[in-house]
Amino acid sequence: MLYFARPSLAAELADQLEGRAVFGDAQNGLFLAAPRRTGKSMFLQHDLKPELASRNVLVIYTDLWSDQRRDPGDLIAEAIARELQQHLGVVAKTARKAGLASVTIAGTLKVDTSGIGKIDGTTLVQALRTLHETAGRPIALIIDEAQHALTSEAGETAMAALKSARDQLNTPAEVALMLVMSGSDRDKLLRLVNTNGAPFYGSSIHKMPTLGKGYVDHVTALIEAQRPELKPVDHLTLLEAFQLFGQRPQFFHAAIGQALNPLESTSGEGFEQGVLAAAKEKRAQDAAQMRSDYLGLKPLEQAVLWRILAVGQNFRPYDADALAFYRQQCAGLSITAQKVQAALESLRARTPALIWKSARGEYSADDAAMHAWFGELQATGQWPPAAEPEIR
Template sequence: MPHSTELFQRSAYAADMAQQLLRPSALQLNLRSGVFLSGIRRVGKTTFLRQDLVPALEALGALVIYVDLWSDRSKNPSALVLEAVRQTLVELQSPGSGLLQRLKGLSLGAVGLSFSFQVDGLGSPGGATLAQAVVELVELAKVDVVLMVDEVQHATFSDDGIHLLHAIKAARDAVNPRPDMPGHFIFLGTGSHKSLVTEMASRRTQPFSGAVAADYQVLGEDFVSWQLERIRASTPGARLPSLACASRGFHSLGHRPEELLKALVQLQNTSMAPDPAFELICQTLASTVADVELRQLDELGPLARLLFDRIAAAPERGATGLFRTQALADYSGAMHARVDAPQVQGTVDKLVSAHLIMRAGHGLYQIADPFLRQVWREHKALSSHKAAP
């Protein structure tokens, strides 16, 4: 997969992650149990996976199968994954295919692989299981196989998805513990719903309980510098903020590349000095983005806003005691109606499903997107200041 000069390359981050996944140190062997990478929406995760991480894994000799569970919502998760696996196996069976040519340096030859099962029947009643297919793939291709499932949390929303996760776990267990295997099977699940993705690795009821949960590393000042230089080179005379100001603005926009570019475009239509103008633009955009995200609170009702406010006001590690007697009394007083624990639990569950809050531990809740927490707190501070005599 070639790099594009139109996209920012995160080669070092990708190379480090690929090294850990495929050639882990003794302290990193738990990565072979599975890795769940989470990050908020619109911060460049999918771009990183496809543009940077897949090539980095392939450069180390791995065979990567990438699936996006959001690519076709009319299909269930297992259908999407099995379809991607079948396509890979068909390519490896086909002499002269691009995938076979890429792996030819690994002594596969040009005639294609021959599997003991019907590829078309993979996953169907009477056909080969995913575990059987992965075992043969590793044995014949003699490579590490990486299954990368983007927006993996959607697998938790249906029985089909849960069955898929069990099938992937069975494939992992069929390959990785065997000392005679010429490669390993690595599962990487990524998603934008941090709470659900984290729970997939931490909850005992989940198939991948005990796997590794990690946070996606958001873009930083090096990306901001690249974007500024790109504009400067293509548009001589463009109005641009200083790198320090642009980096602060990018942070205030939740590290979202699209919003940074939008702010830089708006800067071209101002007559103010670039830095103060850019700061003002970012503040306005951040508020607008937050308003769109938080509109769901209005739909969920006043109790949702009270709970969100309580969690946002708590220390960064999160809020506890949402169901205590005093908390229930506070909600009841604010709403002028009795609020009980089941009501709170129901609303908390809705807030989690809406990606607004996340469970960070037993009885511990955090705002899912730190950007929203920051904007909410700024709005509260401004309201308090205006209300002061």
Template sequence: MSHQPFKFHRPELARGYCEALQGTGIMDARSGLFLAAPRRTGKSTFLREDLLPALDKLGWTTVYVDLWTEKETSPAILIAREVRKSLFKFSGAITKLAKAAGLERVTVFGALSLSMASLSLPENVSLADALEALVEASGKPVVLIVDEAQHALNSKEGMDAMFGLKAARDRLNQGAGGQRLFLVFTGSNQDKLTQLVLKRNQPFFGCRITKFPKLGKEFSDAYTDDINLKLAATNQFNKDDVFEAFKLVGHRPELLRGIIADLALDGAAENLAAELKAEASSFREHVWGAMESEFAALSPAQRAVLERMLQTGAKYAPFTEDSLKAYSALAGQEIDAAAAQGALKGLRDKNLVWQAAYGDYALEDESMVTWYQHRTKDKSL
């Protein structure tokens, strides 16, 4: 008997986000939808298999860009490349538009539609121009989804691309023509993604970050049913046990699948519950143990700065009087601004802390917060 690969769909969630983009739901995301969730928790799968099909059903033109796939390539180039690919699908319509619009527009639209050798947009064509061309050529609203958008913060070119998207949104959504450009940004680090919306000098100031909901018991139950169909009647998983394991691995489907696969092949049905929990707990303890070792190897100043970041999250301000006092109290020695700057550099070198192109700091791995909360709780007992 053949089995199809397991897939879990979330149509109601996709429908809710579509309504938010249109401003017709409880949430209004017409200025931009920002979704934050840790890596490997199903966010990108949801975008590809649920949200994009839902947007297609609305008749909108969709452009999907994943900045994680080519981290060494400028986000500006990645975004421009995907917009150009979409434009190329409508090259015939663009050529007609160009001829109808006159010589100046022939240069703009012609360059976009006919020259695909370069990854970047032509010098005289902005990202807003390209997206406007796509709207006109397709005759439909355009939805641009930028997955792992926080990578745009790492360079001036990436930030310029974000400001270019804001300019395109403002230009295309003016007037009586209705909304013609919808923007969706996702990030695996909420603190980093927040840097796009937090301050007045940031491109999407005033937008809010929405926490992408974790997969829950509905997912683990459906997955358990699928796995049990492939196993002998004497070697079945219990749904509650699987859900407990799922929680222990941080609601990450890929990690759960790995543990389940190892245990299912052993065939020891009577020990499945205990082994499932033990395997999941072992994985979490391994990850937390590595974090504890990294933390212990830091200098007193580095530990103090990292602890302050873990305590304050997105509100972290490295050189305020309160932060300097906190560093000194945590380290048991005076930490001035110069020492704090040196500690931050050391933390960046160790890939524990990330710095945006314009100076703000955030944790490189947000899961450290859970480890730190657990560590602090244990010490208080």
């Protein structure tokens, strides 16, 4: 499938980042939340980045999930350092090769050439200031999966440094540093903005618009152009399937390809129902997997995960209410803080991990889809899930 561009959304967000919106705080940082595999990263790289570049903005993009073995703080610093190295000029590059400790740029800015790329709040701020001065234009730093920065002290330090750089570089008359933070889990991303100690306290999390009817109409037009014998394609059925797939193009594309495969008996006429059936099957499989994961846990692990899903960002693993909840769900078991800690570590150690932990000891479900699964079962009175009776 050809890429579905969203230029209008990109232009609107770029206006906000430049401070052109009458109301809003995007010039202080734009925080976007969208589920995994819904086109967020593609939009940031192929729509927003080119739009900002067309406005003479220097754009730096880094994905903190690109290498999960690396410290997220290092990934942020290195992305900035790579861009800075390209703008330092011949004199600075020569100085670095010669092993000079520092170099003065434009007669005023003294840069520690050995420090660029290392995690230090002052160094990161200075690197951004120098980059702004040498490039002579605004900078936009796009950090994809930004919530991952909270998993390390270096990542948190980098976030604090970016906030400091924003405050120092931006003025009421000029937005010199634009920050875009995206995340696949709103609950985790909130931890960057919702407490007094959060680096971007006071900023808002925005739900990024997911691909919808316009995208399905685009796909429908492509199918009709390539397979005119299928006209008219039932776009309403395809829209229903796309929604059941959680607005995730990857699975939607695969189902369409399968349904239209000439080797499949369901290809051709009525393929839309095949796509819809695949969507329903995928949804059922996902729910069954989460159910199996939950039922495979020990009683205390189940109680801890239940508590995390129920209270979200208000989860406190060892407070009186939490301990009372665990004891209620695990009647007859002795519950201590040490046993709760062991349960938390066990949930984190699973493959894939069921819970996520920040450097500050905050916990959340690792996969945001589990929150939706929990909410659906709770709303229909089917929580907690029970084991299937054995067939004899």
